[in-house]
Amino acid sequence: MVARNRVVLWVVLAVVAIGLPWLNNSFILTTAIAALYLAYQALAWNLTGGLAGQFSLGNTIFIGAGAYASTYLFITFGVSPWIGIWVGALIAVMLAYLIGLITFRLNLRGLYFAMVTLALAEMAQVLVENVPALGGAYGLLIPVRGTDIAAMQFESRSVYYYIVLAMVVVAAMLMTVIQRGRVGLMLDGLRENENAARAVGVPVVRNMQLVFALSAFLAAIGGSFMAQYTLFIDPKSTFAWTEAVLFLLPAIVGGTRHWSGPIIGAFLLEVVSDSARLAFGASVKGLPQIIFGIVVILVVMRTRGGIVEWCAVWLRRHRLLAAAHTTVAEERNASA
Amino acid sequence: MQTVIAQALVDGLLNAGIFGLAAVGLTLLFGVMRVVNFAHGELLMVGMYISYVLFTTFHIHPYLSVFLVVPALALLGVALYRFLLRPLAGAPESSQLLVTLGVSMVLQNVVLAIFGADFRSVMVPVANDAFLVGPVVLPAARLYGFIIGMGACLGLYLFLRFTDFGVVTRAAVQDRTAAALSGIDVEKVLVISAAIAVGLLGLASAWLMPMVYLSPAVGHVYLLPSFIIVILGGMGSVRGAIIGSIVYGLSQSLGAVLVPGSLGILVPLILFVVLLLVRPSGLFRGTV
Numbered sequence: 180m181v182a183r184n185r186v187v188l189w190v191v192l193a194v195v196a197i198g199l200p201w202l203n204n205s206f207i208l209t210t211a212i213a214a215l216y217l218a219y220q221a222l223a224w225n226l227t228g229g230l231a232g233q234f235s236l237g238n239t240i241f242i243g244a245g246a247y248a249s250t251y252l253f254i255t256f257g258v259s260p261w262i263g264i265w266v267g268a269l270i271a272v273m274l275a276y277l278i279g280l281i282t283f284r285l286n287l288r289g290l291y292f293a294m295v296t297l298a299l300a301e302m303a304q305v306l307v308e309n310v311p312a313l314g315g316a317y318g319l320l321i322p323v324r325g326t327d328i329a330a331m332q333f334e335s336r337s338v339y340y341y342i343v344l345a346m347v348v349v350a351a352m353l354m355t356v357i358q359r360g361r362v363g364l365m366l367d368g369l370r371e372n373e374n375a376a377r378a379v380g381v382p383v384v385r386n387m388q389l390v391f392a393l394s395a396f397l398a399a400i401g402g403s404f405m406a407q408y409t410l411f412i413d414p415k416s417t418f419a420w421t422e423a424v425l426f427l428l429p430a431i432v433g434g435t436r437h438w439s440g441p442i443i444g445a446f447l448l449e450v451v452s453d454s455a456r457l458a459f460g461a462s463v464k465g466l467p468q469i470i471f472g473i474v475v476i477l478v479v480m481r482t483r484g485g486i487v488e489w490c491a492v493w494l495r496r497h498r499l500l501a502a503a504h505t506t507v508a509e510e511r512n513a514s515a
Numbered sequence: 516m517q518t519v520i521a522q523a524l525v526d527g528l529l530n531a532g533i534f535g536l537a538a539v540g541l542t543l544l545f546g547v548m549r550v551v552n553f554a555h556g557e558l559l560m561v562g563m564y565i566s567y568v569l570f571t572t573f574h575i576h577p578y579l580s581v582f583l584v585v586p587a588l589a590l591l592g593v594a595l596y597r598f599l600l601r602p603l604a605g606a607p608e609s610s611q612l613l614v615t616l617g618v619s620m621v622l623q624n625v626v627l628a629i630f631g632a633d634f635r636s637v638m639v640p641v642a643n644d645a646f647l648v649g650p651v652v653l654p655a656a657r658l659y660g661f662i663i664g665m666g667a668c669l670g671l672y673l674f675l676r677f678t679d680f681g682v683v684t685r686a687a688v689q690d691r692t693a694a695a696l697s698g699i700d701v702e703k704v705l706v707i708s709a710a711i712a713v714g715l716l717g718l719a720s721a722w723l724m725p726m727v728y729l730s731p732a733v734g735h736v737y738l739l740p741s742f743i744i745v746i747l748g749g750m751g752s753v754r755g756a757i758i759g760s761i762v763y764g765l766s767q768s769l770g771a772v773l774v775p776g777s778l779g780i781l782v783p784l785i786l787f788v789v790l791l792l793v794r795p796s797g798l799f800r801g802t803v
Contacts, residue, residue: 465624472620
């Protein structure tokens with residue numbers, strides 16, 4: 180019964196996800212791309228933030244590495260972004276390895292880790308602003324080529340939609356694979372009690388570095404994708420700390436323990452902010468962020484584990500209650 | 516060149532007063548309730564807008580507006596503690612981080628919705644006054660800011676060091692349970708600390724008004740420096756925050772003149788990262 184429900188749910192989800200572009204509604208498509216990208220970056224952040232419990236406020240470094248690598252290579256050397264993406268991802272992994280090497284090894288955890296990554300992101304912004312080849316403070320414009328597969332440019336938005344959809348699916352699968360494997364168990368252990376995990380022989384630093392590098396890898400690919408989608412990048416909006424915060428919100432709101440958490444969180448935030456924009460127009464500036472802020476406060480104060488966990492707990496209680504009711508009723512029937 | 520460096524030293528020192536006011540509050544909050552307040556910069560920004568509105572509507576000089584801004588912000592601090600931080604006592608530290616992040620988003624964007632993103636400033640004569648000491652210029656507003664800022668920081672330090680309430684606060688910082696068991700009203704300590712920590716931002720905002728252009732994003736300019744100062748000095752240490760703000764101010768102003776381009780901003784950041792790696796506990800340990 181439960182298994183059949185699950186199959187139905189999956190089929191409906193797949194049909195909706197794949198069929199969305201056929202609605203031919205550019206507003207819905209744009210919103211869906213924005214929500215999926217948000218979900219993707221939140222999934223990338225969640226590998227370190229959720230699974231290892233280390234809050235990175237510097238994922239913009241990796242997003243920037245991806246965006247700048249693919250864009251720079253394309254503009255200067257004509258290298259296809261399809262190749263540039265991997266160069267950016269490689270640079271991001273190396274950066275994450277270096278950052279992880281110093282921070283994790285020196286036992287900078289929790290708030291310290293958050294603040295070091297925040298400071299490093301700020302440094303990345305200043306550095307890029309001072310490199311003329313990367314466009315300095317003005318940023319880089321990618322020349323428009325119309326539909327050119329080699330240049331990863333498409334006039335139809337639905338192509339971008341399918342790309343980012345595939346990225347979300349891969350990121351969600353990667354998270355689940357890690358979580359269910361040996362590494363996932365070790366991460367659970369070190370997140371809940373690092374000393375205990377260390378005592379039983381969990382290589383804490385190596386595991387943290389692993390997920391941080393994977394997180395950087397995914398973030399950089401996302402950065403390249405976004406650069407190709409908007410065809411413009413600049414240091415201020417790439418490395419802004421509000422961006423780093425934006426990409427961790429969906430995971431927090433949705434839940435960090437299950438792949439669906441960041442995705443549900445992203446769609447919730449996107450839908451809420453877009454309806455606010457539709458309802459009030461552009462007259463109230465910053466309204467989506469106000470709502471984001473309130474949602475985050477409410478979720479942290481009320482649910483602790485995010486919406487997905489809250490629903491799971493509610494469902495379980497509901498089922499238990501139903502089971503209890505049937506037992507009571509059966510006993511009453513039997514005694515009567 | 517010597518003049519330039521002397522000027523940079525003076526500028527750095529003068530900036531330390533205002534940085535100190537923000538950092539001392541942050542370190543106090545961390546000390547007594549283990550909260551790193553990501554809304555600290557935005558609370559400062561809100562104080563500046565209150566001061567701005569008082570100036571534009573009632574023509575109250577920013578320096579006089581402290582008498583209204585400080586109580587208003589102290590009240591905000593108590594509300595923040597009472598409604599958001601107290602219910603989260605005992606929750607993982609990430610919960611407090613996220614809630615204060617949420618508060619900072621709400622505050623920044625509420626101000627954006629009301630006032631827009633335009634830069635604003637108040638025109639008061641003091642903004643153009645300056646004293647000359649040899650070849651070095653001491654802008655009056657910065658000098659007053661330094662005197663008030665450092666004065667308030669030192670006052671808080673002496674208060675925590677030598678008064679009965681200070682002893683009680685330090686006891687609550689060291690071991691909350693033991694303090695409560697020996698009859699200390701820890702709840703009162705926390706409320707008063709929140710009021711002081713955020714109230715000091717009111718002082719800072721009034722004294723910043725003649726020197727800065729106001730925008731809803733201005734809080735972020737002070738957030739990262741405050742964090743850096745707090746960590747430099749040792750989290751929870753008021754004395755450390757005072758020294759840290761001087762170190763930060765000097766590294767910032769010297770970096771700006773000695774390093775080409777806008778790369779000078781990197782100097783305090785590098786200092787911060789290196790110090791974290793070498794001595795993560797900061798320069799000073801302890802509660803005051």
